[in-house]
Amino acid sequence: xxxxxxxxxxxxxxxxxxxxxxxxxxxxxxxxxxxxxxxxxxxxxxxxxxxxxxxxxxxxxxxxxxxxxxxxxxxxxxxxxxxxxxxxxxxxxxxxxxxxxxxxxxxxxxxxxxxxxxxxxxxxxxxxxxxxxxxxxxxxxxxxxxxxxxxxxxxxxxxxxxxxxxxxxxxxxxxxxxxxxxxxxxxxxxxxxxxxxxxxxxxxxxxxxxxxxxxxxxxxxxxxxxxxxxxxxxxxxxxxxxxxxxxxxxxxxxxxxxxxxxxxxxxxxxxxxxxxxxxxxxxxxxxxxxxxxxxxxxxxxxxxxxxxxxxxxxxxxxxxxxxxxxxxxxxxxxxxxxxxxxxxxxx
Amino acid sequence: xxxxxxxxxxxxxxxxxxxxxxxxxxxxxxxxxxxxxxxxxxxxxxxxxxxxxxxxxxxxxxxxxxxxxxxxxxxxxxxxxxxxxxxxxxxxxxxxxxxxxxxxxxxxxxxxxxxxxxxxxxxxxxxxxxxxxxxxxxxxxxxxxxxxxxxxxxxxxxxxxxxxxxxxxxxxxxxxxxxxxxxxxxxxxxxxxxxxxxxxxxxx
Numbered sequence: 131x132x133x134x135x136x137x138x139x140x141x142x143x144x145x146x147x148x149x150x151x152x153x154x155x156x157x158x159x160x161x162x163x164x165x166x167x168x169x170x171x172x173x174x175x176x177x178x179x180x181x182x183x184x185x186x187x188x189x190x191x192x193x194x195x196x197x198x199x200x201x202x203x204x205x206x207x208x209x210x211x212x213x214x215x216x217x218x219x220x221x222x223x224x225x226x227x228x229x230x231x232x233x234x235x236x237x238x239x240x241x242x243x244x245x246x247x248x249x250x251x252x253x254x255x256x257x258x259x260x261x262x263x264x265x266x267x268x269x270x271x272x273x274x275x276x277x278x279x280x281x282x283x284x285x286x287x288x289x290x291x292x293x294x295x296x297x298x299x300x301x302x303x304x305x306x307x308x309x310x311x312x313x314x315x316x317x318x319x320x321x322x323x324x325x326x327x328x329x330x331x332x333x334x335x336x337x338x339x340x341x342x343x344x345x346x347x348x349x350x351x352x353x354x355x356x357x358x359x360x361x362x363x364x365x366x367x368x369x370x371x372x373x374x375x376x377x378x379x380x381x382x383x384x385x386x387x388x389x390x391x392x393x394x395x396x397x398x399x400x401x402x403x404x405x406x407x408x409x410x411x412x413x414x415x416x417x418x419x420x421x422x423x424x425x426x427x428x429x430x431x432x433x434x435x436x437x438x439x440x441x442x443x444x445x446x447x448x449x450x451x452x453x454x455x456x457x458x459x460x461x462x463x464x465x466x467x468x469x470x471x472x473x474x475x476x477x
Numbered sequence: 478x479x480x481x482x483x484x485x486x487x488x489x490x491x492x493x494x495x496x497x498x499x500x501x502x503x504x505x506x507x508x509x510x511x512x513x514x515x516x517x518x519x520x521x522x523x524x525x526x527x528x529x530x531x532x533x534x535x536x537x538x539x540x541x542x543x544x545x546x547x548x549x550x551x552x553x554x555x556x557x558x559x560x561x562x563x564x565x566x567x568x569x570x571x572x573x574x575x576x577x578x579x580x581x582x583x584x585x586x587x588x589x590x591x592x593x594x595x596x597x598x599x600x601x602x603x604x605x606x607x608x609x610x611x612x613x614x615x616x617x618x619x620x621x622x623x624x625x626x627x628x629x630x631x632x633x634x635x636x637x638x639x640x641x642x643x644x645x646x647x648x649x650x651x652x653x654x655x656x657x658x659x660x661x662x663x664x665x666x667x668x669x670x671x672x673x674x675x676x677x678x679x680x681x
Contacts, residue, residue, distance in 0.1 A: 138480060248530070262549075
């Protein structure tokens, strides 16, 4: 009994506790990211944004949560009921499951697995299922068109995301996300004889890939200007048309969790994860998690600004950008990176 | 080992049950969704055996790409369910035959390793200890050294298949407007706008 407790029960309790803690923090963070998104959008358009619930509208997301939960879920008569209700669950579960391998600080990770980056890539490529299933099960033309668009879009941009990941892998030599962050403590800056600083992070040597990843991330998460699956001016709300109350909230939650995930992935791959920007005692004293959150927030600010002032792409332009611009560019960058690493012997 | 065994039976049971549902579900879309569940559990089984790279590749390639296309084809087709079900028994002998062949092969492989356990030690490229060499690196060691030509040939075959599919389906329609971005960018006010002085009361 004692060995059972020490080998199975206690690790299970620890793991469940960690996961719950991460989930709660993540959900609160998503609530405020949502608010920030609306506030930034409003500020660009010289509006005030949500400002009624709580001071500066700080409790707006929680009020929205209550509203969604207490509304009546409506299932269309022609819908395929099982798949219709399964789709939001799939989307939110997959979006949250990926966070298990994201390192927030030294050893602050639930599952420190060797193939962490591949896991993130795999699970985020599965997020298309939530959209396809909801689009098909709604039995509505708008929803189905949205699902068709999103599947083509997500599959196209995954290709360039894959190549971007390959370039980072070539520089690091490991699929472990923590190793990728550690690898960025030395780099260009230390080669020039400086102490480790933000000059070592991957975004300087791999700058084109950083941009490609940022834009592909927008497309992968269906953010504006690539929000064709839910283009409200053409498709009402795309694959979410028929959803209401709690299922709608889950689709929304899954979407924002995926956005936040892409932001953290950008931080880990290109901005040095939790590493401080300069080697200075006051800055080193700030915990890594703060740096991580600040960097994620910075990337998300970019996402929110893009949403506020870039007009939506037309569908053929989206496909052109993905297949004719990003794919050749990232492919060439993979070859160049490999050659440079091999010839200079940095790898 | 207890926990691993529990997970093995969980994954195996769900995989077999959903494989059964793939062929017995009435709606073809449900069949594909069950097929995805089978892939998922197969990835879980790979993870249990320590083949983490294969598990993730199974997720990326089969669920993330192949099954999406499957799902699309099935969703877009206008299928008469009743007609589809009518010929099921006709194909049953073929299915049974394939099942028997696969079962026989599995029995040969497993039986061989049970009868002569030393055979697995004599393989030319033994699997390195996972603690020292990660799965991904170990696969790369073999794939890009001893089997690099086969790897390249496989890539060429896929490339030819891809080009073939594009050639077969490409139709260049003449009378549709295409966007030529370099032409749009090259336009200047001088070439695009024609300023005309119009006398009042006369028009053009």
